[in-house]
Amino acid sequence: MRYIFGVLIIILYSECGFSQGKPRTTLSDSLPAPHATKSSMNFSNVIGWKTGETPKAPEGFTVTRYADGFDNPRWLYIVSNGDILVAESNSNHPFLEKIGAHIIGASKSNSLRHSADRITLLRDADGDGKPEVRNTFLSNLNQPFGMLVMGNWFYVANTDGLWRYPYTVGQLAITGKGEKILDLPAGKANRHWTRNLLASKDGSKIYIAVGSGTNIAEKGIMNEFLRADILEVNPDGTGLRVYASGLRNPVGMDWAPGTNTLWTVVNERDELGDNLVPDYFTHVKENGFYGWPWMYHGRFDDRVKAPRPAVVASYTTPDVDIGSHTASLGLAFYDQKAFPQKYHHGAFIAQHGSWNRSTLSGYKVIFIPFSDGKPQSKGEDFLTGFIAELSKEKVRGRPVCVIVTPDGSLLITDDVSNVIWKVSANK
Template identity: 50%
Template sequence: MDLIAKATAMVGGSIAFVRRMGAPSHQAFGTTPDIPAARKQGIMTLKMPAAEGWKDGHVPTCAPGLKVNAFASGLDHPRWIEVLPNGDVLVAESKEQAGPPKTLMDHAAQATMRRVKAIGKSANRVTLWRDADGDGVAEVRKVFVENQNQPFGMALVGDRFYLGNTDGVRVFDYASGDTALAGEGEKLVDFKPHGHWTRSLLVSPDGSKIYAGVGSLTNIADQGMEVEEGRAAIWELDVASGAARIFASGLRNAVGMAWEPVTGKLWTVVNERDGLGDETPPDYLTSVEEDGFYGWPYCYWGQTVDDRVPQDAAMVSHAVTPDFALGGHTASLGLCWMPDGTLPGFGAGMVIGQHGSWNRSKLSGYKLIFVPFENGKPSGPSRDILSGFLSEDEKLAYGRPVGVTLGPDGKSLLMADDVGDIIWRVTAA
């Protein structure tokens, strides 16, 4: 496998170098992005920094007026965070468990992902972290639940705790202050595993519904649409009855979700398709309409057809155009609403954890960013909250941002870093 990794890095680096010379000079960002025409790649660009981690006091770079510290460290690939009403912080520790590679491209892609610890043996647990003395550093660590199947999203409704495993949602009994869940829980809904495996969860404001993101199996339905049934969608689960249905579809990989308080709309961040160029198409932040269709796999950013895919003109005709482009292949995963007054110098808006690209000639993402909102919509360019996760020569990843949420005090952000194995805490300086 080391030989494959080295060969992939050499070949991928050569291809990326050539493609970088013709790459667009701008990123496709904002409400009216300049999206370059598709350039079919044939052999997909594979470029991934090696996982380095944080050493010798090195920490992410903060925006002016902010500071960052490690709230929790020594985790095993932390991906998602949930803050309980009593202030306990739950962290899902899991990673992709790749199946046997079927093609040379599969071998290459898996070798690339291993460089940054993105695939491998999964911890398959949720840990609980408690900052009892309020100093911004957790001193209590407990295993909240273990022996799960790539756990990710978490949600609490009353005394019932919901966990999004890759193969479905389980529910457990919970009482305030519990440091561990008892029993195996109850399976409520089944999801198809593998592919885009994360299953984020979000509770409706009234507590009656839970929304779950279920990504596609493949890039562009490469194995046909039958295996994609029930995927590339956001599901809605009725808490009282347990009934589940697809709420919105055509979302290749919708991960983070959040409620926008002015309009009450559901918003999500979506990872778009590969193989059409550095900036084509961009990942995006969008409001989600009930029964809305967002294009995948037939088209992107509205009705821009992907002619690599057998077409369905009727589906293309009513594809919804997303609200805000986030740049090509930034792997925007984490999402939370940040109220005005949370961090100095930042108003109300969405905070997004950009995990970072692996499939473009010039790497993108590797940041925690903020998109300001006014009257329920994005109102300006994005700004960096945390950066410095990538070395200047793009060869090393010190960390990779994933899930983000408000801290228990309401005056901080907590962000999972699955390369640094740290939960970072951002506050006023």
């Protein structure tokens, strides 16, 4: 029974972790030894938002409830006409896993409902800042996540494949027949099931973020084929190659404004203690190797049994430590001008929060300023209030995705509370 619960934890909380304090730009020099503290199971208790409650932004900003009533809103995509697409998806748990989750308290932290497997369209037709139109855009999917429009095609990344559908901007729903243009690794060992999408700056390629199937390749390195990678394909699904590897669970991806540099946020490994291993925010080098599963921040993980390949010698150090186990998922560079100057070209990162730390942290959106295309030495909290009572592990919600709208506002999904929040600068 203990083994079953251990497996359950691995499956349920693949995107998890906690940290304290603000992001650091120094990494290995300040890391503790493995197991300096014990590896904790500390599940948050999601209590939701009372009427009138909202997350808290800095002075000069207003937070409003943009839309609600979803079924696990995970990811967002904005079409060129302003339509907002919401991927509603979740982990799928067999009956025995759900029973185990209730016994150990894990059900308090995440929804155990079956994935809605749906994309919902929101449209603010009159421009008042609130969507009046809400329609099912596409359904009967398989844990959809990343979305993309290129040419006359709408792309969606299910957990097991990349699909595309005929599409004209302005459609309220997909009506044409889709085609699966690329298989993606899934199967039983699918700890990180999300698949994010991003177009190259010239529109000639698609990048796909695929997380590892396990924590540290404990089910065999061959089961991690085409995992823990950012993949590159042509828009028709041909020309598949690994663009960068050793990224345990890359989720959010974006291009730094004014540059040709790709950035991502990565969830690092679990079960080494409260302050190992830091999740990170990094630029992505073509053919770069970022360590997983053999290394983290320049150190070897002695738990990994797979033989070390030659690529380990080309290890690339990540740029910014954003806290151990923070489950940093969403990433958006601020490319508009409505926010004050200090936010221009900087990066917003949504931290979902996790189970593998003795004291709750994460559960917020942070901001990392940029100058000349590079992160500066200090990050800061931007959107907080998700933690209700730290001592009792009570939280109101868990942020996942952050995007910048054409009017310069931010939208943030809160998956367990089924809300999309909007942050606007006061005029």
